[in-house]
Amino acid sequence: MDDALHNEHFTLSPIGHVVSDYPDKFGIPRQPGLAPAAQATLVLTPPYNDPLTVRGLEDFSHLWLTFIFHQSPERWSPLIRPPRLGGNKKVGVFASRSTHRPNRLGLSLVALTDINTQNGVTLTLSGCDLVSGTPVVDIKPYLPWAEALPDARSGFAPNTPSLIEVIFHPTALAALAQRQDGATLHALIEQVLRQDPRPAYQQKDAASGRLYSVRLRDADIKFQPYQNSEATTLEVVAIESYETPSSNA
Template structure:
């Protein structure tokens, strides 16, 4: 059989971000490892010139969910063929292309988010829910989500057959008082609960420990530790909530 030689593959591509994310996550530690796991998380995608033309999003409001292609800009540019997914814990490794690791050859990410609204009063800003993106993330593209074409419940899911387990989250009286004094206390309480329930600690930490961790959400530092309840089950205990220090 005779084949026609294909054109040489291009050596590289140049891509320009179309916008930047502003989110409830000022820092990458604590961000849920998949989109939609913390629906209380809010974000804004602010399109940048020349992509901030309202004509570019005409018809987008008819869709409830979007795919965002973005860059893991805070991850190192280096990559390795084997990675350690948090889901597997320990030293178990899989190929980078069998994972959703941020340490990828081109640092590209793909996130499914809910579109709450579009503001075109001054440029273009998309209002999002359930995003798993740190503030400052550069977004390369937007595409509508089509469930009839892209939802495949029967698909095999390898080493991640279901959503990760959730830990109960409890707040100290001091933390509760801090939230009660805030105008956004209820939504922040919900966000903290959803983030900590997924145990943002390093994968090798899976039991009770005295160490206090800190996760930055919105404009606060949430300090917490993992404790064992009377039955021996792990729960996350929010020790205090304080104003975030300058980066």
């Protein structure tokens, strides 16, 4: 019986896909909820887009999404280097939340803000940490009385990541002022950059003058690090529009 289970293969069928503020992987917070201004929709696909599948879901404020890291390579390693450890120390893949996993499955806790059952089913989410186009394979309601354990041990990531200062050049502020979503995009940029999306090995080099770019919604955000009063500051120097590529359902 054990051998039969060991050799059995399971097939997962996506129930829908995410359309989010993150067209690219770079810049996405490493955990959900760290950028509450991030908006997304989960579009369910047939036959799972029957309104009956979400009856009663409106009574829950948060959802667990099980998804596939579809942009990660299928290869995996038993040891990985978590960014929270500076990208130097290795831990086991099952002691991490690395995207490079044997089955590429991820789990994300998101806030549910709206349900639309006209012409199918679309869920509006906030605090989402998924790249646009991510396939979702399951939805479950979050139960805080069963799943919020404040006394649980958190290993090498016991606290919320430290945040750094983010400032905006007048040119960037002017670009935001021209947009209808300028206020919410400003908040999203600040929430994303305060967590320093740069690779861990580059975060110590604030004097290089290197220009970085992160895409949020339909904007290309240019930012630059510099050292000020012994602390790193990220300055948003430009915000340029670009055409978001369409996502495949």
